[in-house]
Amino acid sequence: MREVAVIGVGMTNFGKFLDTPIKELGRRATWDAIKDAGISPKDIQIAYVGNACLGMITGQAMVLGQIILKEVGVRGIPITNVENACASGSSAFREAWMAVASGMYDIALAVGAEKLYAGDTRLSTRALAGGTEVEYEANLGLTMPGHWALRAKRFMEKYGTTKEQLAKVSVKNHHNGCLNPRSQYKKECTVEDVLNSRMIADPLTVLSCNPLGDGAAAAVLVSREVAAKFTTRPVWVAASSLTSGSYDLQREISRNQLEEVAGKQAFEMAGIGPEDLDLAEVHDCFTIAEFMRVEGLGLVPEGEYGKWLDEGWSEIGGKLAVNPSGGLLAKGHPVGATGVAQIAEVVWHLRGEAGERQVQGAKAGLAHCSGGGVASDTPACCVHILKK
């Protein structure tokens, strides 16, 4: 397997862009990544494009990748559209990585693009319910926040985690979002604000849930030889891991076993441990999700993330900056775009280009996305580790 470098990234602002066509969001992010890499569109040999919700939101259920890429003059090459719920973008990135790592291609493009905001919450909610088994749980009245509330209740009971500790995830990530010019939300909030905001599914309030939004991100991945031609500061893909659930009807739902598996695989492949990471972008779709991800991936010992938040250890400048971008809670979560946007964030930190939110001296970072909810398990979990 060959070494693969990321030499260019791009990302739109995340937010509610009802009047902006998806191809414009996708074009902006992709063009930024191409310019950042210093390549020409005609250099790209293969592309993977992640999206999850557009079929429901606008009806564009097919060939989105080809539609976006024609806008930047990428044509006549293999283009594959990738869907894995919230892990669609990271799965597209992984496919692009495999294409180069395998030796079949030297220059690959990964794009994630999404429009989730529709001015009609019911439509967006129905689109998101597509990440569950629609004919089963969704049909019985289980919403996505409900799914996570059930995990939260179980988790709190098992580890003694308090509502205040859960709220601190949102406080931290909203603070980080204020430092990120591309963030959907740039507004501080307090523990009281989070607890007193509208209840969605006990114990999760509206400020404990990610917002609906739109956006796109892109990355250019190349072989070592090509990287040497275009850049003096490549960022290496040290590990890529993708797993699916066990769907065991007896498993304990306060742990996500597939994240333990994916985390272990990724660290083994990278040849480093969690203690070597400077930052982690993890899938904080809900406050409880950040708890379960950092513990599941082995970044924080089981049952200790509440203490980490109390001590400020996951803030920028702490032991391990968790979601310095603002995470899904503040930066936003245009579902199919998120995984590639996380890659862009890690790349910016490793290059020292993350501005006010820069994790000083960052040498290694992790990006994690998990998607959907099936049989009270998670159907997709994707982890990447990037190194300088």
Place this chain on the structure above:
Amino acid sequence: MSTSLYGEKKTLEAIPGALEIVDNQPYLVGTKCSKCGAAFFPPRYICSYCLTDEGVEKARLGNKGTLYSYTIIRVAGKEFNPPYAFGFVILEPEKIRVPAVLTGFDLNQELKSGTRMEMVIDRLRNDDQGNEIVSYKFRPVLQ
């Protein structure tokens, strides 16, 4: 069944074929593997553990269990008429987790994990055509 301006209203099951009524008692219909004893709801016709379809048969599952985790869902499609309680119940004797709307208690009352629950059949929602969608739900067993 009733009729209206919109035509005939039907009563439909949320998950077709999921329920069986025997001696006025509702039961869930799943599958069981005769080799390892595992039960599945909704039915899986290939055992997830033995990876075989041999000896995997439709089976009537229990209609009682214990509460595993629950929440009050306050934001949902209006057809579900939120707020409502939703939880996971560990079905007995199969020891598998099933999701369900919880009913038969005051939402301000706190239910503890491990509370004994029993299955009932109840209206869940109406669909866009005005048909009544029914499902299994669970309620606390009266002491």
